Amino acid sequence: QPVLTQPPSSSASPGESARLTCTLPSDINIALYNIYWFQQKPGSPPRYLLFYNSDSDKGHGSGVPSRFSGSKDPSANTGILFISGLQSEDEADYYCMVWPSNAWVFGGGTKLTVL
Amino acid sequence: QVQLVESGGGVVQPGTSLRLSCAASGFTFGSHTMNWVRQAPGKGLEWVAVISADGSNKHYADSVRGRFTINRDNSENTLFLQMDSLRVEDTAVYYCARTPGWGHWGQGTLVTVAA
Numbered sequence: 001q002p003v004l005t006q007p008p009s010s011s012a013s014p015g016e017s018a019r020l021t022c023t024l025p026s027d028i029n030i031a032l033y034n035i036y037w038f039q040q041k042p043g044s045p046p047r048y049l050l051f052y053n054s055d056s057d058k059g060h061g062s063g064v065p066s067r068f069s070g071s072k073d074p075s076a077n078t079g080i081l082f083i084s085g086l087q088s089e090d091e092a093d094y095y096c097m098v099w100p101s102n103a104w105v106f107g108g109g110t111k112l113t114v115l
Numbered sequence: 116q117v118q119l120v121e122s123g124g125g126v127v128q129p130g131t132s133l134r135l136s137c138a139a140s141g142f143t144f145g146s147h148t149m150n151w152v153r154q155a156p157g158k159g160l161e162w163v164a165v166i167s168a169d170g171s172n173k174h175y176a177d178s179v180r181g182r183f184t185i186n187r188d189n190s191e192n193t194l195f196l197q198m199d200s201l202r203v204e205d206t207a208v209y210y211c212a213r214t215p216g217w218g219h220w221g222q223g224t225l226v227t228v229a230a
Contacts, residue, residue, distance in 0.1 A: 038160070038217070045210050045223055046152075048217040048218045061216075061217075062218055095159065097160075097162070102174045103176060105162065106152075106160045106162060107159075108159050109159040
C-alpha cells in the first residue's frame with residue numbers, strides 16, 4: 001500500500017499558526033481524494049478532526065474548533081492541516097489518511113510541539 | 116451515547132491465534148461500516164481491516180491479508196478480528212472505529228506477541 005509522507009515533527013509558539021503537511025505519492029492524485037486528519041494525545045485513541053476535498057466538500061468532526069482547517073496544494077500533491085491560534089492543548093501527534101484503493105492509508109504522523 | 120469497547124487482547128506466542136471483539140452500543144450497529152486500526156508501541160497508526168454494514172464486503176491491509184479475518188454479528192452488535200499466524204510485528208494496541216465519519220473509536224486492546 002502507498003505511503004503518505006508527513007514530517008516527523010513541527011513546532012510553534014502559543015498564538016501562532018501551524019501548517020502540517022501530508023504528501024501523497026505521485027501515482028495518487030490528491031485532487032481525486034478526500035484527506036482526513038486525526039489528532040492523538042498520549043494514552044488516548046485518535047480524535048477525528050476533519051476531512052477536506054475541496055472548499056465545497058469538507059467537514060469538521062463534532063466539537064472540533066474552527067481554528068482547525070484543511071486544504072490541498074495540488075502542485076505539491078499535498079494535503080495541509082492548518083491550525084491557527086495555537087494553544088498548549090494542541091500539542092499532540094497528527095495523522096493524515098486517504099482511501100486510494102480498497103484500503104485506508106495513514107501517514108506516519110507529525111508530532112506538534114507548542115513551545 | 117456511542118460506545119465501542121474492545122476486548123480479547125493479551126500476550127501470545129508467535130504463530131498462535133487470538134480473537135478480538137468490539138462491543139458496540141448507542142447506535143444502529145448494523146447500519147455502519149466498521150474498521151480495525153492498530154498502533155504498535157511508540158509508532159504511528161496503521162489501518163488493518165474494514166467490513167461493510169451487512170458484512171458482505173471486506174478489505175485488508177497488505178500486512179495482514181491472509182492471516183486476519185474481520186467479521187461482525189449484527190444481532191449481537193459486535194465486531195470481531197480473528198488473528199491467526201501472529202507475528203512479533205503484530206504487537207500493538209488494536210482499536211475499532213466506526214465509519215463513515217471516523218468520530219467514534221474504542222479505547223483499544225493491547226496485543227503482545229512474544230516468544
